[in-house]
Amino acid sequence: MRTLGIITNPTSGSGRGARRGAEAKAALAAGGHHLVDLSRGSWAASYEAAMARRDELDALVVVGGDGMAHLGLQVCAEHSLPLGIIAAGSGDDIAMAVGLPRHDIPASVRRIEEGLRGLTANLDLGKVDGDAIEEPCRPRYFGAVLSAGLDAAVASYARAITFPRGPLKYKVATMREVPRFRPYGVRISADGREWTQTCTLVAVANARIFGGGLVISPESHVADGRLELVTADAMGKRDIARLFAKLKDGSHVTDPLLRIQQVDKVSIVPDPSGAPLPPAFADGELVGAMPLTVSIARAAVTVLGGRAQ
Numbered sequence: 290m291r292t293l294g295i296i297t298n299p300t301s302g303s304g305r306g307a308r309r310g311a312e313a314k315a316a317l318a319a320g321g322h323h324l325v326d327l328s329r330g331s332w333a334a335s336y337e338a339a340m341a342r343r344d345e346l347d348a349l350v351v352v353g354g355d356g357m358a359h360l361g362l363q364v365c366a367e368h369s370l371p372l373g374i375i376a377a378g379s380g381d382d383i384a385m386a387v388g389l390p391r392h393d394i395p396a397s398v399r400r401i402e403e404g405l406r407g408l409t410a411n412l413d414l415g416k417v418d419g420d421a422i423e424e425p426c427r428p429r430y431f432g433a434v435l436s437a438g439l440d441a442a443v444a445s446y447a448r449a450i451t452f453p454r455g456p457l458k459y460k461v462a463t464m465r466e467v468p469r470f471r472p473y474g475v476r477i478s479a480d481g482r483e484w485t486q487t488c489t490l491v492a493v494a495n496a497r498i499f500g501g502g503l504v505i506s507p508e509s510h511v512a513d514g515r516l517e518l519v520t521a522d523a524m525g526k527r528d529i530a531r532l533f534a535k536l537k538d539g540s541h542v543t544d545p546l547l548r549i550q551q552v553d554k555v556s557i558v559p560d561p562s563g564a565p566l567p568p569a570f571a572d573g574e575l576v577g578a579m580p581l582t583v584s585i586a587r588a589a590v591t592v593l594g595g596r597a598q
């Protein structure tokens with residue numbers, strides 16, 4: 290018998306989170322484990338509850354989408370506590386990057402049991418430092434991708450509106466943000482090189498996919514010890530539409546306005562040569578305003594039942 294902290298989110302999976310959470314708890318309890326329910330009324334309150342009980346646990350299990358996996362990473366990063374992920378969200382990019390099943394609670398629980406018997410994967414994380422990182426976790430870690438370009442402006446508006454809900458809110462936010470877009474000014478320092486440019490996208494990828502399955506950085510791998518800096522130069526509206534369409538299969542990498550470079554550490558600073566950058570998002574969650582520095586945290590978290598390859 291193990292002591293497992295568990296965090297569920299009633300809002301995840303377009304409102305199916307409460308049922309999925311109850312199913313997950315029942316399946317883990319059936320395995321004879323002692324469960325400590327750390328779910329609270331918000332992401333931040335659940336994080337605080339998990340941090341307060343972290344030392345009593347043998348593992349932490351999160352149930353939901355990337356927002357919940359991101360929460361689990363904050364508790365387990367650079368700590369000996371392993372993380373179990375029961376992927377039940379509308380976006381499960383982190384779970385997919387570690388080869389975990391989606392929307393299949395019995396299969397996810399079997400992976401957690403395998404993990405408790407020793408089958409685990411060590412994953413790299415992006416570690417974000419900056420004065421304006423949102424409370425309560427500073428530094429912030431991410432598993433998939435941090436982004437501060439046009440897609441972050443869309444995410445920021447989508448987060449601010451209460452209607453419509455679900456995937457439709459991203460369509461509404463895109464329709465608002467793309468016509469207003471002016472190229473962002475940015476100063477980038479990456480592994481000792483420094484330059485200023487205007488851009489449409491600026492992202493740091495640990496995994497190949499983000500945004501619920503968009504292939505932003507096809508060569509990225511969560512266990513290769515490297516991050517990829519992805520930038521897209523200033524673009525007009527038609528080029529933006531083409532770029533976003535190509536993100537679906539990763540074919541944007543041949544676009545001459547796009548650049549992907551491997552980095553260990555990168556600083557992203559707003560520059561007056563263009564419009565102000567939006568706040569950064571990572572794993573779909575708000576991280577905070579620029580400037581930010583992202584560095585690689587190698588093998589920073591152990592995922593139960595994960596597959597590194």
Ligand SMILES: Nc1ncnc2c1ncn2[C@@H]1O[C@H](COP(=O)(O)OP(=O)(O)OP(=O)(O)O)[C@@H](O)[C@H]1O
Pocket residue numbers: 297298299300301302303329330331332333335352353354355356357358377378379380381455573574
């Ligand atoms: N009680 C709660 N505990 C944790 N997170 C919560 C809670 N209530 C609301 N949330 C919010 O739910 C959001 C989405 O969670 P999650 O990623 O698990 O689900 P999802 O189905 O993939 O959602 P989305 O489509 O919004 O990304 C998070 O941003 C989080 O802030």
